[in-house]
Amino acid sequence: MAEFLSQLFNGLVLGLLFGVMALGFMMILGVMEVINFAHGALFALGAYFALTLQKVLGYWLALLISPLIVGVVGLVIEWTAVRRVYQKDPLFGLLMTFGLAMALEEVIRIVWGKIGYSIAAPKFVAGPVAIGFLWYSKYRLFMALLSLILLTAVWLFLEKTPYGAIIKAGVSDSEMVLALGKDLKRLRTLVFGFGASLAGIAGVIAGPMWSLKPTMGTDVLMPSFVVVVIGGIGSFWGAVIGGLIVGLSKSMSVLVWPRLSDLMMYFIMAIVLLLRPRGIMGEKSLLEQ
Amino acid sequence: MKIVRYMLHPMFIIFAVFLVAPIFIMRVGGMSLAIEVMIWAIFAVGYNILLGYTGLPSFGHGLFFGTGAYLCGLIQHHLIPGTWISILGSMLGCSIIAGILGFFLARKRGIYFALLTIAFTQLFFFIAFQWDSVTGGENGLMGIERYPLSIFGLFRIPIDGVLSYYYFVYAILVASIVVLWKIVHSPLGSVLYAIKQNEVRAKYLGYNTWMYKWVSLIISGLFAGLAGALYAMLQHGAFANPIHWTRSGDVVMMVLVGGGLTNFFGPVLGAAIFIALRDIVSTLTEHWYLFYGLLIVFIILFLPEGILGYLKVGQTSRKMISVEEKWSPSLSGGASDGHP
Amino acid sequence: MAILETIGVEKRFGGLTANADINIQIEEGAITSIIGPNGAGKTTLFNILTGYYKPDRGEVHYLGQNITGWPVHKIVRKGIARSFQVLNIFNEIPVFENIRLAVQADQKKGFHFLKSTSKFRSINERAEEILDEIGLFRVKDVITKYLSYGDKRILEIGIALASRPRLLLMDEPTSGLPSSETERVKNFIKRISEKMTIVVIEHDMNVVLTISDNIIVLHQGRVIAQGSPQEIKANDQVQEAYLGGIV
Numbered sequence: 001m002a003e004f005l006s007q008l009f010n011g012l013v014l015g016l017l018f019g020v021m022a023l024g025f026m027m028i029l030g031v032m033e034v035i036n037f038a039h040g041a042l043f044a045l046g047a048y049f050a051l052t053l054q055k056v057l058g059y060w061l062a063l064l065i066s067p068l069i070v071g072v073v074g075l076v077i078e079w080t081a082v083r084r085v086y087q088k089d090p091l092f093g094l095l096m097t098f099g100l101a102m103a104l105e106e107v108i109r110i111v112w113g114k115i116g117y118s119i120a121a122p123k124f125v126a127g128p129v130a131i132g133f134l135w136y137s138k139y140r141l142f143m144a145l146l147s148l149i150l151l152t153a154v155w156l157f158l159e160k161t162p163y164g165a166i167i168k169a170g171v172s173d174s175e176m177v178l179a180l181g182k183d184l185k186r187l188r189t190l191v192f193g194f195g196a197s198l199a200g201i202a203g204v205i206a207g208p209m210w211s212l213k214p215t216m217g218t219d220v221l222m223p224s225f226v227v228v229v230i231g232g233i234g235s236f237w238g239a240v241i242g243g244l245i246v247g248l249s250k251s252m253s254v255l256v257w258p259r260l261s262d263l264m265m266y267f268i269m270a271i272v273l274l275l276r277p278r279g280i281m282g283e284k285s286l287l288e289q
Numbered sequence: 290m291k292i293v294r295y296m297l298h299p300m301f302i303i304f305a306v307f308l309v310a311p312i313f314i315m316r317v318g319g320m321s322l323a324i325e326v327m328i329w330a331i332f333a334v335g336y337n338i339l340l341g342y343t344g345l346p347s348f349g350h351g352l353f354f355g356t357g358a359y360l361c362g363l364i365q366h367h368l369i370p371g372t373w374i375s376i377l378g379s380m381l382g383c384s385i386i387a388g389i390l391g392f393f394l395a396r397k398r399g400i401y402f403a404l405l406t407i408a409f410t411q412l413f414f415f416i417a418f419q420w421d422s423v424t425g426g427e428n429g430l431m432g433i434e435r436y437p438l439s440i441f442g443l444f445r446i447p448i449d450g451v452l453s454y455y456y457f458v459y460a461i462l463v464a465s466i467v468v469l470w471k472i473v474h475s476p477l478g479s480v481l482y483a484i485k486q487n488e489v490r491a492k493y494l495g496y497n498t499w500m501y502k503w504v505s506l507i508i509s510g511l512f513a514g515l516a517g518a519l520y521a522m523l524q525h526g527a528f529a530n531p532i533h534w535t536r537s538g539d540v541v542m543m544v545l546v547g548g549g550l551t552n553f554f555g556p557v558l559g560a561a562i563f564i565a566l567r568d569i570v571s572t573l574t575e576h577w578y579l580f581y582g583l584l585i586v587f588i589i590l591f592l593p594e595g596i597l598g599y600l601k602v603g604q605t606s607r608k609m610i611s612v613e614e615k616w617s618p619s620l621s622g623g624a625s626d627g628h629p
Numbered sequence: 630m631a632i633l634e635t636i637g638v639e640k641r642f643g644g645l646t647a648n649a650d651i652n653i654q655i656e657e658g659a660i661t662s663i664i665g666p667n668g669a670g671k672t673t674l675f676n677i678l679t680g681y682y683k684p685d686r687g688e689v690h691y692l693g694q695n696i697t698g699w700p701v702h703k704i705v706r707k708g709i710a711r712s713f714q715v716l717n718i719f720n721e722i723p724v725f726e727n728i729r730l731a732v733q734a735d736q737k738k739g740f741h742f743l744k745s746t747s748k749f750r751s752i753n754e755r756a757e758e759i760l761d762e763i764g765l766f767r768v769k770d771v772i773t774k775y776l777s778y779g780d781k782r783i784l785e786i787g788i789a790l791a792s793r794p795r796l797l798l799m800d801e802p803t804s805g806l807p808s809s810e811t812e813r814v815k816n817f818i819k820r821i822s823e824k825m826t827i828v829v830i831e832h833d834m835n836v837v838l839t840i841s842d843n844i845i846v847l848h849q850g851r852v853i854a855q856g857s858p859q860e861i862k863a864n865d866q867v868q869e870a871y872l873g874g875i876v
Contacts, residue, residue: 033400035407081586090400091346092589095545098348098538099585106579218535222411229408233401259419266412273393273405468743476733476749477742483730486719493679493717494734495705495792501739 005134007251013140015247016147017202021220022227022239023154024198030234031167031191034082034093040221041104042196046070046203047212048112051119059122067200074196078189086188101217109214116213143205150201151240158236167191168234223250226265230272232282241280299554300466307459311452320451321523322568326561327455327462328519333543333556334469335512340541341550342473343505344485345394348403348537349410353383353510355532356413357517362430362527363423372436372448376518383514387507395503398488407534417529429528433521458519465512466557472508473553481505538585539563546588549595558596632657632796632826633678633709638687640673647673649850651687655796660818660827662837665847671830672714674847675798679711680704691796705734710794712785714801714830718773725769727784729756731791756791763787763817779810783817790821797821799829803836815840838862 021043028036049066057065077100085092120126121139128135158164166187203216210216223246231242249264272280295301307327314323332354339345360379368374390409397405417424424430435454438446448457472478483491484498491498521527530536543563548555566584571577592599631654638651647670655661663671676682678689680701688697696704705711719727729746732755733739747753760766763783768776776784782802789797802818803811815836818827822840831837837844837858844861846854854860854867861867 029400035400035404081590084590088593089346089550090403091340091541091550092593094346094348094400094403095538095541095585096589099582099589101582102535102538102578102585103582106576106582110576110579222408222534225404225408225411229404262415263412263419266408266415269408270393270412277396471743471745474745474747475742476738476744476746476752477740479726479730479733479746480739482722483719486721487717489681490713490717490719490788491730492701493705493711494731494788495702496734496739497700497702504740 002134004255006136007255008248009136009140011248011251012244013144013147013247014251015244016144016151016240017206017243018223018227018246019240019243020147020150020154020198020202021224022231022243023151023236024195024202025224026228026233026239027167027191028195029228032082032086032093032188033090034085034097036195037094037097037101037221038077038104039097039195039199039224040217040219041101041108042070042074042199042217043203043206043220044108044212044214044217045073045104046200047119047207047216048108048203049200050204050207051112051117051212054119063201063204066204067197070200070203071193071197074199075189075193077196078192082192083185083188101221105214105217108217112212112214114214116211118211119207121208139208143209146205147202150198154198155236163187163190223265226269228279229269230265230279232276232279235279235281238279238281300470303466303554303557304463307462311455315452319568320455322564324451324455324458324523325520326564327458328516328523329540329543329560329564330557331462331465331519332513332516333540333547333560334466334553335509335516336540337544337550337553337556338469338472338478338481338512339505339509340544342478342485343481343502345398345502345505346400346403347406347506347509348541349406349408349534350509350513350540351531351533351536352406352410352413353387353513354517354520354540355417355527355529356386357383357514358433358521358527358531359417359424359430359517360514361518361521362433365433365436366430370434370436372438372522375522376515379514379518380511381514383517384507384511387510388503391503391506394506395499407537410532410537411534414529414532414534417532424527424529426529429526430521431526433525433527435522435525454523458523461515461519465515469512470553477501477504538581542585542588545593545595547595548597549593551594552597555595555597562596630657631655632692633828634690635678636688636690638674638677638684638689640670640677640682640684646850648677648684651852653845653852653855655826655828656843657826659842660822660829660840661843661845662841663828663830663845663847664832664834664837668849669847670850671847672800673850675711675800675830678798679709705792708793708795709798710789710792710796711798712789712800712802714804716781716785718781718784718788720772720774722773723770724765724773724776724780724784725756725760727773727788728759728791729753731788732756732759735792759787759791763790779806779813782806782810782814786814786817794825796826796828799827801830801832803831803833811836 021039025036025039028034028039046066049069050062053062053066081096081100082093085096125138125142127138129138129141158168206220227239227242227246230245231238231240245268246265249268250261253260253264276282310323311320314320336347336350339347357379360382361375364375364378365371368378394402394405418426421427435449438448438457440446446453448454480491480496480501483494483496484501488498517531543559544550544556545559546562547557547559567577567581570580574580633655635651635653638648639646640648651674663674665671673682677684680696680699680703683698688695690696691704691707691709696707719730729752732752733746733749736752738749738752741749757766757769760769763786765780765784765787768780773781773784782805786799786802789799799818803814806814811833818829818840821827841858844856844858845852846861846867854864856864
């Protein structure tokens with residue numbers, strides 16, 4: 001029972017984090033029609049920046065600054081490379097970010113080395129806490145809280161700001177965004193930066209839970225893909241629900257058959273695709289054309 | 290003059306170059322690299338049916354390559370130890386898998402199609418990696434043999450030597466290119482290219498475009514499976530690595546570097562350049578992936594038409610062949626979608 | 630006898646009703662024009678008739694058979710062809726190839742995969758015949774995107790003709806053409822109407838009134854009038870809603 005509950009919590013925590021990752025990925029996909037392969041590498045960069053910054057600035061400042069740096073990296077990437085493939089064959093955007101992902105991962109390997117690091121959880125959330133009869137990691141609860149705050153922030157941004165309205169329009173129909181004319185350029189840069197920093201902050205949060213290794217980005221990228229396919233492109237709640245489904249499927253299958261843990265989400269994806277080809281919350285989008 | 294024209298045909302040049310290449314390569318070494326080039330060329334030219342001619346950007350074709358390799362080994366270990374049977378079995382198996390995945394994929398286009406192919410390749414990677422009782426998991430499926438070829442039970446030709454295997458793969462390369470060339474210039478090929486340019490109109494001509502896209506997937510899957518089986522025999526083993534999404538870019542880059550989707554033969558040149566480059570760079574530095582990543586960015590920014598496109602080789606030689614050669618896939622074709 | 634009939638067809642996009650309660654009958658052998666202001670739902674109706682959209686409600690009957698919800702290619706093979714308002718041709722290949730692809734579909738040879746297209750004599754001959762008929766033989770080897778606009782419009786119709794339709798739906802065939810070219814297209818429609826039933830969406834009232842046997846007027850997704858050109862001209866509601874000062 002305790003194991004079941006603990007895996008359930010693990011799944012929820014993981015799911016919220018995947019939700020955060022997937023939202024950034026999805027915004028970039030929707031507005032730019034680019035599959036951002038570099039999203040995982042940006043996630044890893046977030047964790048590594050935090051590793052370095054924490055030693056100098058402490059936890060809170062690292063949590064704040066590291067995503068900002070990742071955001072800037074995102075802006076630079078958009079500005080120098082990704083920008084040039086809009087309106088071209090979708091394959092080009094895909095390959096471009098794929099190349100960037102490969103290069104960034106290798107840069108991490110060069111700068112921080114091949115070996116893994118583990119980050120200690122900050123002191124105020126170190127150790128376990130009793131929830132009823134279950135002892136559960138304080139840090140994971142803290143992660144869930146942070147992810148919820150982030151999700152709320154993204155929701156407020158999408159629902160309550162004019163930029164959010166435009167992004168939402170873009171996510172379901174980028175021709176509507178095209179009608180905006182010259183602002184589109186700025187919007188795209190902004191969305192790329194914003195999506196990148198979301199990935200960065202997810203990396204910072206995830207750091208103490210997983211050990212840091214150069215491939216951590218590639219490992220976390222696929223769940224983001226699957227979340228978007230399951231949840232449906234262009235839907236905030238789709239990303240959240242998809243995130244939770246993927247998170248839970250990963251953790252709960254450990255109870256049944258640990259080997260299934262990496263596979264389960266793909267099976268769920270296939271089933272969802274059979275029943276609802278556009279994902280749970282998806283609507284017909286231009287990306288299918 | 291007709292003979293000169295045939296001799297300048299890229300197909301003839303490719304066949305001739307690979308025919309005599311061992312004379313030079315034997316002296317400097319690297320025969321197995323040359324074999325690898327031919328295997329990847331088969332893979333890439335077949336893949337380009339889907340990418341360049343039908344306009345479906347699969348980013349998970351390592352799935353079929355890797356699965357082909359496993360099937361080759363599994364057939365040898367559990368069914369019949371024979372070269373032909375394991376190759377044909379891999380091709381059949383991969384086309385069946387392509388057919389099944391096609392039910393999910395063939396209704397999709399563009400980015401969404403790519404997204405799904407990536408997810409599926411990763412699904413297969415984990416299956417291959419986790420199911421170690423069958424696939425050998427992390428260690429790979431070892432002990433894949435190159436059994437002597439039996440021709441009508443009369444002759445037995447050994448192919449376990451490096452030179453004999455080279456010419457075995459060469460023969461398959463020649464056959465594959467001829468078949469794929471015929472497909473591209475057949476009614477089927479013309480419909481695939483029509484779908485790339487304007488799927489809606491193709492439907493309005495009365496073509497069941499879903500079915501054609503499905504067939505295109507199967508063709509590319511079949512040749513990927515063939516290449517995978519040959520690769521397994523070259524390495525005497527099958528591994529999960531080529532199925533992982535981080536390797537998905539390899540075949541796409543071969544197509545792009547060679548002829549930028551505009552050229553039937555581009556992928557052959559692309560395969561040669563890619564594999565040679567990887568070999569050279571890997572001996573100079575351990576950071577091949579940094580180089581690889583930056584190379585991709587460079588190619589897309591500055592050389593999107595590939596080397597043949599940049600040198601305008603495709604265009605001139607195409608005119609010399611025949612009138613029907615005037616059309617060949619191009620990137621801009623994908624842009625004009627007719628929506629009523 | 631009606632070759633095509635709709636019963637209570639309705640189509641909505643979100644909150645917008647594109648077509649509502651459409652009940653029309655297309656008479657075999659006649660030229661029927663569909664007119665109406667922009668956004669009246671004319672193209673949507675074509676999309677429903679040809680299976681591109683599935684109607685939310687109602688049925689489409691063709692030759693007495695319920696074809697509602699059939700896929701496009703199946704409807705096309707039953708003998709309904711369509712040309713488009715926004716040019717919808719294969720731009721990257723020669724003009725000849727455009728027609729050849731259509732003939733190839735008509736002769737159901739699309740899945741042959743080892744014989745070169747040049748060896749299918751009956752397809753190639755038929756394609757050349759059609760090019761000759763529509764007057765584009767002289768440009769048959771030109772890559773389509775380099776064609777003049779007028780020739781592209783003719784090709785657009787030629788592709789539809791190649792599938793030997795019994796019913797041809799034409800969406801603004803004169804769209805964007807100068808008046809001299811409009812005349813050419815008008816005569817062309819007249820000529821082919823001897824062999825098939827034609828439904829045409831058209832803005833040019835001069836064309837509509839001279840070629841049509843029947844006219845259907847759409848307004849805000851509904852049929853507000855149908856009848857002969859004389860009846861339509863005399864209809865007050867139509868005058869008010871659409872024709873205004875034109876006629």
